[in-house]
Amino acid sequence: MAGDADRVADAATDPELACPTSAVVDIVFSRWTTPILWTLHTHGRQRFVELERLIGTITPKVLTQRLRQLERDGMVVRTYHPEVPPRVEYEITELGRSLAPLFAHLAEWASGNLDKVERARHDYDAVPSR
Amino acid sequence: MAGDADRVADAATDPELACPTSAVVDIVFSRWTTPILWTLHTHGRQRFVELERLIGTITPKVLTQRLRQLERDGMVVRTYHPEVPPRVEYEITELGRSLAPLFAHLAEWASGNLDKVERARHDYDAVPSR
DNA sequence: ATAGTCACTTTCCTCTAGGTACCTACTATA
DNA sequence: TATAGTAGGTACCTAGAGGAAAGTGACTAT
Numbered sequence: 001m002a003g004d005a006d007r008v009a010d011a012a013t014d015p016e017l018a019c020p021t022s023a024v025v026d027i028v029f030s031r032w033t034t035p036i037l038w039t040l041h042t043h044g045r046q047r048f049v050e051l052e053r054l055i056g057t058i059t060p061k062v063l064t065q066r067l068r069q070l071e072r073d074g075m076v077v078r079t080y081h082p083e084v085p086p087r088v089e090y091e092i093t094e095l096g097r098s099l100a101p102l103f104a105h106l107a108e109w110a111s112g113n114l115d116k117v118e119r120a121r122h123d124y125d126a127v128p129s130r
Numbered sequence: 131m132a133g134d135a136d137r138v139a140d141a142a143t144d145p146e147l148a149c150p151t152s153a154v155v156d157i158v159f160s161r162w163t164t165p166i167l168w169t170l171h172t173h174g175r176q177r178f179v180e181l182e183r184l185i186g187t188i189t190p191k192v193l194t195q196r197l198r199q200l201e202r203d204g205m206v207v208r209t210y211h212p213e214v215p216p217r218v219e220y221e222i223t224e225l226g227r228s229l230a231p232l233f234a235h236l237a238e239w240a241s242g243n244l245d246k247v248e249r250a251r252h253d254y255d256a257v258p259s260r
Numbered sequence: 261a262t263a264g265t266c267a268c269t270t271t272c273c274t275c276t277a278g279g280t281a282c283c284t285a286c287t288a289t290a
Numbered sequence: 291t292a293t294a295g296t297a298g299g300t301a302c303c304t305a306g307a308g309g310a311a312a313g314t315g316a317c318t319a320t
Contacts, residue, residue, distance in 0.1 A: 177296085179295090179296070190298065191299085194299085213296095215294095215296035218297060
């Protein structure tokens with residue numbers, strides 16, 4: 001393990017430690033996780049194929065990968081029913097639900113500021129020198 | 131452009147539209163943007179090399195790319211001083227600062243729930259069957 | 261006998277983000 | 291003369307993420 005001196009040095013040089021939100025970003029905002037959590041949050045408990053259909057463009061391989069990761073992180077519970085054909089249900093956990101206000105905050109920022117970003121991009125692109 | 135019927139169909143099949151936070155996530159939480167914005171927010175106006183040093187592991191090429199993107203999105207202002215050697219300063223904008231409460235919210239969630247994620251991972255990994 | 265369902269798994273392939281290393285112009289300094 | 295400092299640009303390369311498509315196993319319905 002690293003000593004205190006090392007951890008201080010890390011905090012000065014490691015971007016993960018320099019920004020206190022990096023760890024959360026990796027967990028919550030890695031690719032496909034927001035659509036999955038959002039779908040599970042709004043539509044409730046869902047089967048694999050239902051999730052696939054609701055999200056639309058995700059492939060089964062990637063959906064499995066993301067669900068496993070979310071399960072490991074405690075955001076999602078997987079329930080396997082050994083029937084034929086097999087039935088698996090995914091549900092968002094309490095921990096996953098605790099992200100809801102954060103998502104709402106995000107959506108709120110978006111509704112108020114997304115057009116400003118759009119305008120900034122338009123203005124930037126309007127300058128021919130770049 | 132697409133009619134209403136098409137937009138409804140899109141909302142059902144396109145993950146970007148299925149989840150109202152996807153657009154913001156792409157803008158705010160793409161790789162390296164949080165450390166950059168965080169550094170600019172806490173340390174104030176900075177020169178290129180200073181940013182490079184503060185963030186630590188980022189390469190100049192990627193730092194340039196991210197800064198250009200953030201500038202285009204209106205999160206950062208670039209001020210070029212045609213001196214020798216050249217001097218360029220980057221500063222966070224009002225729009226960029228408006229993300230601060232969001233980041234604080236994120237950090238707050240992290241401080242209360244990151245250990246739960248850690249525990250969930252530990253428990254998951256403790257089961258030998260996978 | 262064949263097809264279909266579900267929840268994946270596996271193989272193969274592509275694409276791109278990101279890293280390394282070198283280049284630019286200009287001046288002050290040793 | 292040579293080197294350092296500044297803010298990048300550019301060419302090349304690699305690893306890994308992610309997509310497409312087919313396979314799997316166990317059973318059911320036709």
